[in-house]
Amino acid sequence: MNVLQQKEAEIEALKSQLKKQADEIASLKKQNEWYIEQLKLRQKEKFGVSSEKADENQMTLFDFFNEAEILRQPIAAEPDEKILVPAHTKQKTKRGAKLDALPVETIYYKLPxxxxxxxxxxxxxxxxxxxxxxxxxxxxxxxxxxxxxxxxxxxxxxxxxxxxxxxxxxxxxxxxxxxxxxxxxxxxxxxxxxxxxxxxxxxxxxxxxxxxxxxxxxCLVHAKRKFHDAWKVSKANEAAKTGETYIQKLFAIETRADKLELTDDKRLQLRQKESQKILDEFYEWGIGILVNL
Structure with missing residues (x-):
C-alpha cells in the first residue's frame, strides 16, 4: 500500500468514526430531551394546576366521605389573653385548665x-x-x-x-x-x-x-391526557400533538353521534365507517414512533 492509499484509508476510518460519534451525540441528545420532558411532567404533576379543577363552590363526592372527619377535628384552643390592670398584668386562666390533671383514655370499639x-x-x-x-x-x-x-x-x-x-x-x-x-x-x-x-x-x-x-x-381520555401533558411541557414535541389530534378526531365522531341521538346500531355503523380508519392510522403511527425510539 502506497502513501496515498494509506492516507485515503485513514480518511475513511476518520469519516466512519465521525459518523459513529454523530450518531451517539444524536442518541444522547434524544435521551436528554426525554429526561427533561419527564422532569417537567413530574414537576407539573406535583406543582401544576389540575386541568380537572372543579368549581370552588361545588361540593365533591369525597366531601361527603370526609365530612365526619372534618367535624371530629379538635376545636382549636383559645388564645391566651392578657387583662391589663393598673400597675401590673394578670394572665387569664385557660378554660378547662383545672381538668388537665384528669386521666384520658381512648377506647376503640369494633363492631362484629x-x-x-x-x-x-x-x-x-x-x-x-x-x-x-x-x-x-x-x-x-x-x-x-x-x-x-x-x-x-x-x-x-x-x-x-x-x-x-x-x-x-x-x-x-x-x-x-x-x-x-x-x-x-x-x-x-x-x-x-x-x-x-x-x-x-x-x-x-x-x-x-x-x-x-x-x-x-x-381509556382514551387517559391516553389523550398523557399526550396533552407531554405537549404542554415541550411545544416542540410534534409527536405528542399528533397523538392527541388522533384522539380528538375520534371524540369528534362520538360527539356527532350524541347530537344525532343515534341508536347503538347506527353508532356502530358510524364507528365502522369513520372511526375504524382513524384507529388503524393511529395504531400504525404509534408503532412507527416506538420503532424509532
Whole structure:
C-alpha cells in the first residue's frame, strides 16, 4: 500500500468514526430531551394546576366521605389573653385548665362483622351489585383517599376508593364505591370474582391485569391526557400533538353521534365507517414512533 492509499484509508476510518460519534451525540441528545420532558411532567404533576379543577363552590363526592372527619377535628384552643390592670398584668386562666390533671383514655370499639351492614341498605347494595355483575361491560377506576385518625395507619398514608359502574347504555345503570386500604389489583379481582363479563373499561393501571378471562379496554381520555401533558411541557414535541389530534378526531365522531341521538346500531355503523380508519392510522403511527425510539 502506497502513501496515498494509506492516507485515503485513514480518511475513511476518520469519516466512519465521525459518523459513529454523530450518531451517539444524536442518541444522547434524544435521551436528554426525554429526561427533561419527564422532569417537567413530574414537576407539573406535583406543582401544576389540575386541568380537572372543579368549581370552588361545588361540593365533591369525597366531601361527603370526609365530612365526619372534618367535624371530629379538635376545636382549636383559645388564645391566651392578657387583662391589663393598673400597675401590673394578670394572665387569664385557660378554660378547662383545672381538668388537665384528669386521666384520658381512648377506647376503640369494633363492631362484629354481622353488625357492620345496615339491614335495609345492605340488601339494597346486594341487589345493586348483583345487577352490576350481570353486565357484559363494566367500567372501573380508583383514586386516593386520605382518612384521618384511621386505626393502624399514619396520617400520611393513603387509602383508595374504588368505583365500578355499568355502561351508560345499561338498562339499569349502577355505580358502586368500594373503600380499601390499598391499590393492589387483588381488590378489583375480589370485588369482581363472580363477574362473568367480557370487557372492563379502565386506565392503564397494571393491577387490573390480575382479572382472568377479561378483555381490558384502555381509556382514551387517559391516553389523550398523557399526550396533552407531554405537549404542554415541550411545544416542540410534534409527536405528542399528533397523538392527541388522533384522539380528538375520534371524540369528534362520538360527539356527532350524541347530537344525532343515534341508536347503538347506527353508532356502530358510524364507528365502522369513520372511526375504524382513524384507529388503524393511529395504531400504525404509534408503532412507527416506538420503532424509532
Amino acid at each position: 362483622e354481622a353488625e357492620r351492614v345496615c339491614e335495609i341498605c345492605g340488601s339494597a347494595l346486594t341487589e345493586m351489585k348483583k345487577e352490576l355483575l350481570e353486565n357484559d361491560l363494566l367500567h372501573a377506576d380508583e383514586t386516593t383517599l386520605k382518612v384521618l385518625h384511621e386505626p393502624g395507619k399514619t396520617s400520611t398514608s393513603k387509602s383508595f376508593m374504588w368505583v365500578y359502574r355499568t355502561s351508560v347504555c345499561a338498562e339499569h345503570p349502577v355505580i358502586l364505591y368500594d373503600y380499601q386500604e390499598g391499590r393492589s389489583g387483588d381488590y378489583a379481582k375480589t370485588f369482581l370474582e363472580k363477574w362473568n363479563g367480557t370487557y372492563l373499561h379502565c386506565d392503564g393501571y397494571v393491577g387490573y391485569k390480575k382479572l382472568q378471562n377479561v378483555t381490558l379496554c384502555g
